[in-house]
Amino acid sequence: MTQTGPVDPILASVLQRRVDAITKEMATLLMRSSRSPIFNEIGDLVTVLFDRHGRTLGQAEFAAIIAFGAQPPLEYIIDYFGDDIAEGDVIVHNDVFTGGNQNADTGVYVPIFHGDELVAWAASKGHLADIGGMTAGGYDPQAREVWQEALRIPPVKVYESGRFRKDVWDLIAANIRLDFVMEDVKSMIGSCVVGRRRLTEVLDRYGVASFDAHMDYVLQASERQVRAEIERWPDGVYRGESEMVSDGLDKTKRYRIACEIRIEGDEITFDFSETDDQAPGFTNMPPASAAGAVRIAFLMLIAAGGIVVPTNQGLFGAVRTVFREGSLLNPRFPAATIYGNQMCDDIFEAIMSALADALPDRVTAGWTKFLSGILHGVDERTGEQFVTLTVFQRNGAGAMRGHDGWDALGFTGTAGQMRAPDPEMFELSSPHFLEYHEYLPDSAGAGEWRGGLGTRSSWRCLGRDEVGVTNGEGMESEGATPPRGLFGGHDAGLNRMRVDYPDGTVLEWGSKDMVELPPGSLVTAQSWGGGGYGDPRRRPAELVHADVLDELLSIENARDHYGVAVRDDLTLDHEATTRLRGLAREGAAQ
Structure with missing residues (x-):
């Protein structure tokens, strides 16, 4: 829109x-009024204001992966309804083939009017515990469409000009297993109404034209x-790739995610055209989700330079993304x-590997790919169905120049913001x-x-009748990188994950497996840390010693990897450390 009148910075x-x-405020209201732990404990959601x-x-x-997936559906909604938008409308959307990032990530969009003029939109979007389909919770490795x-x-x-559409509401509710899901949708609507109310107050005070x-x-x-x-970044063409192991149907199948990055002046293009063709099962990524993953990696690169930019549309005006139709990152209907x-982990890894030499001060070393479980069954205490996510399984972030990786940060797609329950x-x-849930010693690169x-x-x-589905990658048992x-x-x-069954049998649980979990089954998970950055023998011995004292690093690994000698009484042996590090430097010189 053309600016009218002077602008006061x-x-x-x-x-x-x-x-x-x-x-x-919208997010706080949504989390505190919702019934699902996915919202009120984990925070698997976003709230947004659009113009x-x-x-x-x-x-x-x-x-973040949901946050950056909230805008594409609105583009489609605006085009779909055209002039048929009125005050009091409430629109629900989740379809991945019309802009959605994941069918479970459902959005509520509310137009904001000032007088008779449409001036803005409020939206809330989050991961619903169930959204229909053949399996509670939606995750099924056998799904092919x-x-x-x-x-x-x-x-x-679901509301039209302020009138509740009971027929539409009941149609959606009839296809969802868990009653509280529709209560969560009400919370999403409420958060948008608060956003509309608050923004209207701002417009009343400053006027639409000035705003x-x-x-x-x-x-x-x-x-x-x-x-x-x-x-300021060096112009050039840079290439990187990552690998996804297993597609849920074939554990031995490997897929290549390939990225070509072109930096030209003040613009950057992320081109994934060489990525492998789409998978037959559920391991495909809609372009809205893929674009969100690119934005997460890009923002980390920007932030690593100390640049603080408000999270708005202007952030990505210089960013272009290319996802070939029919590929893993832009599958054809009805995938x-x-x-x-x-x-997101795969896209992130491909981007960081591509730019390692060009932007060594910005990139991170590898992150262990995230692995969690989606569990569903019947809770005997209530007789009701449950769906829960085990996102307390937290892997470590990769290190970067000047900074250790964040401990137990979790999934790249949430950028450390989604909480563990x-x-x-x-x-x-559930x-x-x-x-137990604790740090995994010796897991940091x-x-x-x-x-x-x-x-x-x-x-x-x-x-x-409990069933679990693993959701992630990086499994030792599958030979991942x-x-x-x-x-x-x-x-x-x-990562490692196993199930000890009540009858004494043991199962190595793969990365995209669905298994039955009878009462008494014990699940054990090890989520590993991130890669290291720079020669370990240059790390201050005092920091290595501190990790040993905190039982995060073994005496053996302190010696073997860092050249730091710690005595059995846990005191630091300065002389032996100097000698070990000196021998290492001599060996490297030879």
């Missing part, structure tokens, strides 16, 4: 922060800031895609007993800056 900053505050054209003005992203995974919801009004002009200024300033940063969000809430909301630590967890299953260290840093390890 201070007022623009105030309005930008006000928009951000509104989206945070009338569908441009992102601000968002409160708890799950979208209808087996979920109820497809193209844009549909539009100042937000245009904010978006343009964000884009200028990002373009100036990209212009199954429920696993797609998880492939409280252990007691996990036990209260029939499980958590035996050694380096001058070490990788983040992973975790180990174990829980006992107590439900009836470990997260790589950078510039002399060491690789980290690989």
